[in-house]
Amino acid sequence: MKHPFLLNRFCLSSERQIQAMREMGIVSVEWDPARSTVEPLPECPAGNASGPEPDFGRAALAGMQDEKRMRLERVRQQREGLARRERQFEQQAIAAGDIFRSLLARPQDAHRHACALVGGIVEKLVGTENMVIHLVSQKSREGGLAFHALNVMGLSLMLGKTLQLPDEEMRQLGLGGLLHDVGKQDVPSRILRSSRRTAPEEEFYRAHVGYGIKAVSGLRELPVPVKNIIACHHEHCDGSGFPNHLVAERIPRLARIAAIANRYDNLCNPFDLREAKAPAEALRQMFRNEAARHDQQMMQLFIKTLGVYPPGTFVALSNGSVGMVVETNAADLLHPLVMLYDPDIPRSEALLIDLRDAELTIESALSAAKLPVETVEYLAPRGRLDYLVEGSRN
Secondary structure, three states: OOOOOOOOOOOOOOHHHHHHHHHOOOOOOOOOHHHOOOOOOOOOOOOOOOOOOOOOHHHHHHHHHHHHHHHHHHHHHHHHHHHHHHHHHHHHHHHHHHHHHHOOOOHHHHHHHHHHHHHHHHHHHOOOOEEEEEEEOOOOOOOHHHHHHHHHHHHHHHHHHHOOOOHHHHHHHHHHHHHOOHHHHHOOHHHHHOOOOOHHHHHHHHOHHHHHHHHOOOOOOOOHHHHHHHHHOOOOOEOOOOOOOOEHHHOOHHHHHHHHHHHHHHHHOOOOHHHOOOHHHHHHHHHHHOHHHOOHHHHHHHHHHHOOOOOOOEEEEOOOOEEEEEEEEOOOOOOOEEEEOOOOOOHHHOOEEEOOOOOOOEEEEEOHHHOOHHHHHHHOOOOOOEEEEEEEOO
8 A cells, every 4th residue: 555556456547657656666567468458658769869857756656645645535434434324224224123013012103213214214315316325234144124124115215216206105115115024024934034935835925915914004194005015015017926916007106116126135135145146137037037027117217226237246347356336326327336355455444446536447247156255255244235225416
């Protein structure tokens, strides 16, 4: 880090960089012609009739050191921002767990707290120009009902904002996303976790929809669209879903949104994390293999909103580094915030690169299965993908 450049390996692209390196006493660098974008300049002829050339190296070095300090300050702020969002997500998970536990004993309190939780999130989304989707790292691999509920709520609201839903529908969508799986509290964990259920077990599993409607029966003021999200989040547009085998637009609009968010999170965060799909793989499966199940317009907007490189995507950068996308901004989907893999740096201090500010690009998305185990565990130590969606005016 004792140099004015953000990385140790990069593409030399300006005279200023060369002057700064000379000022540091560097007389040679390793050159990889396969990664170069231009041919080397011809060697300067011997002698210089115009006299000694002014040395601008010191000024170039000082300027680049100032720029580096500013970049490092931005990295520090980004790291603090990630830590703040992780604390915020944990607090929301605790609040969601309290809501689920109090539904039967204190339904009106549960309703009030749920509305407050959703309302605070919607307020940060409505009226802002863009969205920022953050990957949240949790202490535990076990997500549980609260974490899944928050993911579905956040992803649903993300799609709802893209669809430009009015404020009230956004609140209903958020509340439905939060409560959509509340009926799973009455299903044994053994059945929920099983990927190969017997016919009776599958019938028991599907009953969580009815249990969910029963669980919210004490919420007298719960809007019908919210109940319909609970009732219909497993319906498919081709009629193959459950419990009522509804088709296409007979499925309420907000339930179609929640169904997409629910399926995506279930693919990325199954109970058995060995079966987890990378974000791009999950989207590909939903769009290609399960196209008939989902509202196609909504599905296309969901993919567009998450971006080419959704949070949690492993990527190869143009300088040969490997990283993971931890934040995307709807205003600039091709230049996300990336955490770099560097075994010489503790994971807690991992370098964050905002590709909007760096002379780097993403060359390709990578499959976790094809990466070394130590790389995957460094970038995604718990294997889960949890999301926090916020509004942005940038």
